[in-house]
Amino acid sequence: MFQFFFSWPTLNCEETRSPARSSSAKKKRREKMSKLCLMAKNALKSRVSPLNSTRILPSFRSFSTEGGEPQQDSSSSADPFLQPPQGFVFGRVNIQAKYMLKTDIIHYFEGCDLSPANVKVEYNRAYNPTGILLQFPSQSAFDLGVKQSIRKGRQYRLEKVDGTQWELMPSYDGKTVLLQGMPRTAIPEDIERVLSGFEFDHNFQIFSRPIGMNEFIRCALIRFPTALDAVSAFLRKNNSFCQNSPITMRVLQ
Template sequence: MSMLSAAALRRGVASLTDLSSRLAVSLPASAQLFSAAASSEAATSAAGSQDDDSFLKASREGVILVLLHFPLPVRVFPVACLAYGRFYSATIGGSRLEKNMLKTDIIHHLDRCGLSLDDVKIDYNRGYTPLGALLRFPSKAAFTTAIRQTNQNRLYRIDEISRDVWDLKESFDGKAVLLQGVPRNALLDDIERFLCGTNFESPPLENFLRPGVPEPIRMVVVKFHTKTDAMNAVITKNRSFCLNNQVSMRVLQ
């Protein structure tokens, strides 16, 4: 081979080597540029898709919680759990109560039984003498506790009664007043003048006679609008005179 041919061959090989080197250097850069562009394009596409997704958009803006207020359940005792009893004195001869005993006195006496004013009804006879008190207990256990409490002091007794006895008994609830000693010849106008200044309900009034000595005693039941009205009437009018008779007054419970 001539020297001219060898030099040409070496020059061609060097050119090929130089081209390969430049390709090797440029290929990673191109791949990197292509990869970065693809990643940027993919991120832009993903961001665009998230912007279009209303659910994801709402998630970025925040979550709104709606709190609903529901009233607490009212405590109601099942009818089957209730118990009923009759409370009366064991020391005054027979099934009776003291005339001046109040519902609150009974509740305080049975302070471990969970009774309220609505759970007590005073049992009157036809002459409005209190014979006892009808009680409604929230449970059988409360009724048993009441029996134990009454047995401890032995002043009172409790007998079990049915619900029908409780339902049939009327409760005056402190809104009625018993007038005792009203003159037998007193007219309705005379009674209204006696009650002047009190907030009593309009007639008719309940009139009846109770046996007495030397003659029967006339009694009148007057109803008032509220407990306060009834109590104020007793405070202001008790022992006042209707015609020539002194009239005593007592709140009916």
């Protein structure tokens, strides 16, 4: 509230003594009072004018927006579309079949959002498959895979494994062909003659792998540009001869 202080005119002795003078003095006082009241009204109007009210509004708006910002942050954090995606879940199944395709496993775990890129075949030293690693996109997909395995009689028992096994396991992606049965005297030039007419990576090595007690077999891993090239070489050059020794070929998944 605004306070106004008025100085009231004092009456002298001459005004109280003369009626004419006292009436004129009262009239002057009334005029002064009316002027003072008018000045006070104008002052109040200027204090609460629309111009000043608009200057006050932004302060209230700023307070309301500052109070609303934390609510927006909390709502955005609860939005599932803004949350980071869930991590992968890795599983492993044991297999006994020597010849198996990635598509066989994908069809077995149908509905689990698996693709050939989510499947790796685990081989032993003789390059016989011993297991398959699976990369599920979510925990719910993994749980569905467990239910699928139970429903189908646990032909492939699914177990959860650590992600480091997936990272350390090499992936051949159907582009690598295993050659077996070369003689001991075979050199890389002999392998290149067998695969003449095909495009492949010439940076390969010939090595030995055990196949029994004190028995070894000579092998080589040949990398092709595509899976189609690998299959074509397998179909045309399997059971070929290297230095008069028959060799077998197998595409690694």
